[in-house]
Amino acid sequence: MKMDRDALNVFLAQDFPEVAHMFRVDAAQPNALTLRLLPSPAHLRPGGTVSGPTLFALADVAVYLTILSMIGPKALTVTTNAGMDFMRKPPAGVDLLCETRLLKLGRVLAVGDALIYAEGDTRPAARASMTYSIPPKG
Amino acid sequence: MKMDRDALNVFLAQDFPEVAHMFRVDAAQPNALTLRLLPSPAHLRPGGTVSGPTLFALADVAVYLTILSMIGPKALTVTTNAGMDFMRKPPAGVDLLCETRLLKLGRVLAVGDALIYAEGDTRPAARASMTYSIPPKG
Amino acid sequence: MKMDRDALNVFLAQDFPEVAHMFRVDAAQPNALTLRLLPSPAHLRPGGTVSGPTLFALADVAVYLTILSMIGPKALTVTTNAGMDFMRKPPAGVDLLCETRLLKLGRVLAVGDALIYAEGDTRPAARASMTYSIPPKG
Amino acid sequence: MKMDRDALNVFLAQDFPEVAHMFRVDAAQPNALTLRLLPSPAHLRPGGTVSGPTLFALADVAVYLTILSMIGPKALTVTTNAGMDFMRKPPAGVDLLCETRLLKLGRVLAVGDALIYAEGDTRPAARASMTYSIPPKG
Numbered sequence: 001m002k003m004d005r006d007a008l009n010v011f012l013a014q015d016f017p018e019v020a021h022m023f024r025v026d027a028a029q030p031n032a033l034t035l036r037l038l039p040s041p042a043h044l045r046p047g048g049t050v051s052g053p054t055l056f057a058l059a060d061v062a063v064y065l066t067i068l069s070m071i072g073p074k075a076l077t078v079t080t081n082a083g084m085d086f087m088r089k090p091p092a093g094v095d096l097l098c099e100t101r102l103l104k105l106g107r108v109l110a111v112g113d114a115l116i117y118a119e120g121d122t123r124p125a126a127r128a129s130m131t132y133s134i135p136p137k138g
Numbered sequence: 139m140k141m142d143r144d145a146l147n148v149f150l151a152q153d154f155p156e157v158a159h160m161f162r163v164d165a166a167q168p169n170a171l172t173l174r175l176l177p178s179p180a181h182l183r184p185g186g187t188v189s190g191p192t193l194f195a196l197a198d199v200a201v202y203l204t205i206l207s208m209i210g211p212k213a214l215t216v217t218t219n220a221g222m223d224f225m226r227k228p229p230a231g232v233d234l235l236c237e238t239r240l241l242k243l244g245r246v247l248a249v250g251d252a253l254i255y256a257e258g259d260t261r262p263a264a265r266a267s268m269t270y271s272i273p274p275k276g
Numbered sequence: 277m278k279m280d281r282d283a284l285n286v287f288l289a290q291d292f293p294e295v296a297h298m299f300r301v302d303a304a305q306p307n308a309l310t311l312r313l314l315p316s317p318a319h320l321r322p323g324g325t326v327s328g329p330t331l332f333a334l335a336d337v338a339v340y341l342t343i344l345s346m347i348g349p350k351a352l353t354v355t356t357n358a359g360m361d362f363m364r365k366p367p368a369g370v371d372l373l374c375e376t377r378l379l380k381l382g383r384v385l386a387v388g389d390a391l392i393y394a395e396g397d398t399r400p401a402a403r404a405s406m407t408y409s410i411p412p413k414g
Numbered sequence: 415m416k417m418d419r420d421a422l423n424v425f426l427a428q429d430f431p432e433v434a435h436m437f438r439v440d441a442a443q444p445n446a447l448t449l450r451l452l453p454s455p456a457h458l459r460p461g462g463t464v465s466g467p468t469l470f471a472l473a474d475v476a477v478y479l480t481i482l483s484m485i486g487p488k489a490l491t492v493t494t495n496a497g498m499d500f501m502r503k504p505p506a507g508v509d510l511l512c513e514t515r516l517l518k519l520g521r522v523l524a525v526g527d528a529l530i531y532a533e534g535d536t537r538p539a540a541r542a543s544m545t546y547s548i549p550p551k552g
Contacts, residue, residue, distance in 0.1 A: 052198050052217050057191040078227070079190050080523060081495050081545060083359040084220045085387050085405060087380040103391070103400055104363040108522055109494065109547070111361050113389070113403060115379070124379055127389060129361060129403060131495060131545075133523070218385060219357045219407060221497040223525050223543060225518040241529070241538050242501040246384055247356060247409065249499050251527070251541060253517070262517050265527060265543060267499060269357060269407075271385065318432075328474050328493050333467040354503070355466050360496045 001030055002072035008033070008065050011073055016061075022054075023061055028069050031102040035062035036095055049089045050096060055116060056084060059128035062098040063112035067132055070105055074135060077110075081131040090118040090125040108134055139168055140210035146171070146203050149211055154199075160192075161199055166207050169240035173200035174233055187227045188234060193254060194222060197266035200236040201250035205270055208243055212273060215248075219269040228256040228263040246272055277306055278348035284309070284341050287349055292337075298330075299337055304345050307378035311338035312371055325365045326372060331392060332360060335404035338374040339388035343408055346381055350411060353386075357407040366394040366401040384410055415444055416486035422447070422479050425487055430475075436468075437475055442483055445516040449476035450509055463503045464510060469530060470498060473542035476512040477526035481546055484519055488549060491524075495545040504532040504539040522548055 003011065005028040013020045022043070026034040035058065037043075043054040060079055067077060090096055097117050104111040109131060116126040141149065143166040151158045160181070164172040173196065175181075181192040198217055205215060228234055235255050242249040247269060254264040279287065281304040289296045298319070302310040311334065313319075319330040336355055343353060366372055373393050380387040385407060392402040417425065419442040427434045436457070440448040449472065451457075457468040474493055481491060504510055511531050518525040523545060530540040 051195075052220070053191040053195040056194040056220075057189075060190050079224050081224070081361075082190070082194075082220070082222045083405060083497060085357075085379070085407065086217050086219070087382075087387055089216070103361070103403055106363075111363055111403065127379055127387065127405060129359060129405060131361065219499075221359060221543060223495075223517070223545065225520075225525055241499070241541055244501075249501055249541065265517055265525065267497060267541060267543060269499065327471075328496070329467040329471040332470040332496075333465075336466050355500050357500070358466070358470075358496070358498045362493050362495070365492070 001028070001069050003069045004028055005033075008069060011068065012065070015073070019057065019061065023058070025065060026097070031066065031070065033062065033066050033069060033100055035065065035098045035100070037098070038095060049092060052086065055086070055126050056082065058096060058098045058116060059084065059114045059126070060130060062100045062114050063128070063130040064132065066100045066102050066112055067105065067110045070102065071134070076135040077132050079130060080133045083129045085127045087127065088123060088125045095119045096125070108136070110134055139166070139207050141207045142166055143171070146207060149206065150203070153211070157195065157199065161196070163203060164235070169204065169208065171200065171204050171207060171238055173203065173236045173238070175236070176233060187230060190224065193224065193234075193264050194220065196234060196236045196254060197222065197252045197264070198268060200238045200252050201266070201268040202270065204238045204240050204250055205243065205248045208240065209272070214273040215270050217268060218271045221267045223265045224263075225265065226261060226263045233257045234263070246274070248272055277304070277345050279345045280304055281309075284345060287344065288341070291349070295333065295337065299334070301341060302373070307342065307346065309338065309342050309345060309376050311341065311374045311376070313374070314371060325368060328362065331362070331402050332358065334372060334374045334392060335360065335390045335402070336406060338376045338390050339404070339406040340408065342376045342378050342388055343381065343386045346378065347410070352411040353408050355406060356409045359405045361403045363403065364399060364401045371395045372401070384412070386410060415442070415483050417483045418442055419447075422483060425482065426479070429487070433471065433475065437472070439479060440511070445480065445484065447476065447480050447483060447514055449479065449512045449514070451512070452509060463506060466500065469500070469510075469540050470496065472510060472512045472530060473498065473528045473540070474544060476514045476528050477542070477544040478546065480514045480516050480526055481519065481524045484516065485548070490549040491546050493544060494547045497543045499541045501541065502537060502539045509533045510539070522550070524548055
């Protein structure tokens, strides 16, 4: 690993200040991490459920940080494909936890997937798979 | 059609006040519409490009409104699956246009897809396909 | 569980005779199973790698059987959405193993995902997520 | 265009003899083509509907040929991601037509999508989006 939990949280605060307050890396190990969403009213839909775009952002940032934990900070890495299944509405007022797995870390493409849980629930609220293009060295 | 362009814009303002300022339905016809994203600084990433979650929100709201244009306002309709390809970084300072097609409007599931363009560019910035679960009558 | 490993293999032979010779359920537990692909020349591309449609069939049958293991044989259950990432070409002459997880088993929709490995390799060759529509009772 | 309709059909017969009998390019223009599936009993499920893996193969071959029509025969181009929605069961005994669009043709990635119709039906039976990795020159 090139970046551990603390290094990832520092990277998030420095490079993504506009969203860093939403997220906190709770745990990181090789090829996997847990990212916590700290919901604020701006992320909620009527009824108190977390919005789809917020779930997307959670999965996207989580898999992105999982890649960076292995290759170091390469800010040009970009999302090229995303697939999500929304399976259960997360309840209001509960943190969401996103657990990732890095499935491929190639020379030009990286693929990971993630499950999102409402904290304390064993059934996933959403599933995501994400592909990133890694810029060439040079 | 159960709701035309003006009715959709009114619905957006009344039922989704937290995001209505971001979007405007430019045109609506049976099974298709064009939704405009009016970018604000909150939607931008460093370098001025529109963020992934904002592109997701644009596609999700656009296909959702396309369904409602045909079945009328059913606020319980929920996104169950989303797939997106991010193909070109949209430039800063330009409105984005999302053009939708409704591909299936079934009893329990509706499927649509969308292309997102930076205004004035003929090459799509992103592609999305979305599935929604429609609540049973009763 | 409504069907165990042996019951699933019997179901496969009886209800899907045209593909049953390709597949064998190696293990089944609640909400998860391992399906083995027994490759034949018809599934190979030039160079000896397993074709994309064969990988699709493997994931589709595997998640489908995982659902049936929990709800019993409902032959009308149909695939409505599929997402796959092809990450490493599986080598020729090796069985493929598909390991599934059932993520949601709802009243009308079921969602599962799967990883496909070449036997003996710890790195996944492909990833799949699948949604099925379950026919109403009655 | 580097390959027109006739060149694509010749390429299919020479480079993919194991599936060439299933497919025929009906029309090709820049960034788009129509591929016809000539169903045989091997592609059918009980009830006479075309199987999911056959629909996958149809979309995969169709978008792949669309890319090759623009860049010429590069047999190493490989599918990296596929997303499909299965919307209506195609009827038995009818040819299927797959209409593609090339959405991005980059240096390392190409993206296209497709709609599949039963011949004579205006409502799509399935939708697909496909990403391919293009090998570097060298």
